[in-house]
Amino acid sequence: MTANRLEAEEIDWTPAAAPPPPPPARRPRRFGSLEILALLLVLLVVLRSWLAGLVTGERLQTWTTVFVSVLVQAVPFLVFGVVLSAVIAVYVPKSFWAKALPKHPALAVPAAGLAGVILPGCECGSVPIAGSLIRRGVTPAAALAFLLAAPAINPIVLTATAVAFPGNPEMVVARGGASLVVAVAMGWLWLRLGKTEWIRLPHRPDLDGASKAQAFWSSCRHDVTHAGGYLVLGAAAAATINVVVPGEWLQRLADNPVLSILALAVLAVLLSICSEADAFVAASLSQFSLTSRLVFLVVGPMVDLKLIAMQTGVFGRRFVQRFAPATFVAAILVGTAAGAVLL
Known part of the structure; x- marks a missing residue:
């Protein structure tokens, strides 16, 4: 019996079946920015009567009027731009740009700049x-x-x-022309002086392997929550400036051409408003000249706090330390020149 058992053990070389893999662990549901935004909206609806009772002072009513008017005018453009940007980012073939742009780098720069005319989207x-x-x-x-x-x-x-400047159609021409000149000039400057090692190539692991529908909704959710948050902060800042800062201070600053331009350029960096909405904030700063507000509109979509943070994460700190200051100076110079000629 013992010999037969040993013989069986020597003959049976069939490997044991591997145990089934454990079920994938479910990722815990995170309470993210979208959930916080939804909760705030619900609280605003529930507490609307109590909040309405707080808005009784004249200055507070003015603040609320400016804040709401900026949001109401800007939100449709923001949402529309975010959706189109997601469509372009997800559904345009990956090889499109490499085939569409000229092979020569010097010619590819203005071509890529002009492509912005037909590709809507915000800086986010x-x-x-x-x-x-x-x-x-x-x-x-x-x-x-x-x-x-x-x-x-x-x-x-x-x-x-x-829409924000209905009586000044030249503002549209000045903004488009000045922004395009700055973009092409910075592209050529990078072509001349830029170094490849200054850029850290991006990686989006959250979208790897995702379907187009998932990537589309992920892009929409990301851009709406981020750009929408900055829009709210920008609208609140614009309303606060109109109410808190004494009118004579703003008027004194606005009367100085150089200081007004520099002040609104710095303000554009600090407010970090989405480009689909910044025109309405600029229009509310009626104390300032059209040229200084044009500089605000040229600087904002190119250099602001959220862009500096995003570009640092995507391209690296060495890139931002060189690119952002140069773009800021170029935007001020070109915006001022465009305002002097066209406005």
Whole structure:
């Protein structure tokens, strides 16, 4: 019996069946920015009567009027731009840009800048798109020209500018022309002086392997929550400036051409308003000249706090330390020149 058992053990070499893999662990549901936004909206609806009782003072009513008017005018353009930006980012073939742009880098820069006219989107969407273009083989100079031009000269932004400045159609021409000149000039400057090692190529692991529908909704959710949040902050800041800052201070600052331009350029960086909405905030700063408000509109979509943060995450700190200050100076100079000629 013992010999037979040993013989059986020597003959039976069939490997034991592997245990079934454990079921994938379910990721815990996170309470993210979209849920916080929904909760705030619900609280506003529930507490609307109590909040209405607080808005009794004249200055507070003025603040509320300016804040709500900026949001009501800007939100449709913001949502429309976010949706179109997601469509372009997800459904345009990856090889489109490499085939569409000229092979020569110097010619690809203005071509990429002009492409912003037909590709709507805000600066929040242009940063990852520009990173993807570089990763797909597009010359960095052309991708950076698109990065600067697309949020400022696309039809949605120009239409919003026309709506915000109904009596000044020249503002639309000045904004589009100045923004395109800055974008192309910065692209050529990078082509001349930029170095490849200054750019850290992007990676989007959250979209890897996702279906087009999932990537589309993920892009929409990301851009709406981020750009919408900055829009609310910008509207609140514009309303606060109109109410808190004494009118004579603003008027004194606005009367100085140089200081008014520099002040609104810095304000554009600090407010970080989405390009689909910044024209309405600029229109509310009626104390300032059209030229200074034009500089505000040229600087904002190219250099602001959220863009500096996003570009640092996508391209790296060495890139931002060189690119952002140069773009800021160029936007002020070109915007001022355009205002002097066209406004």
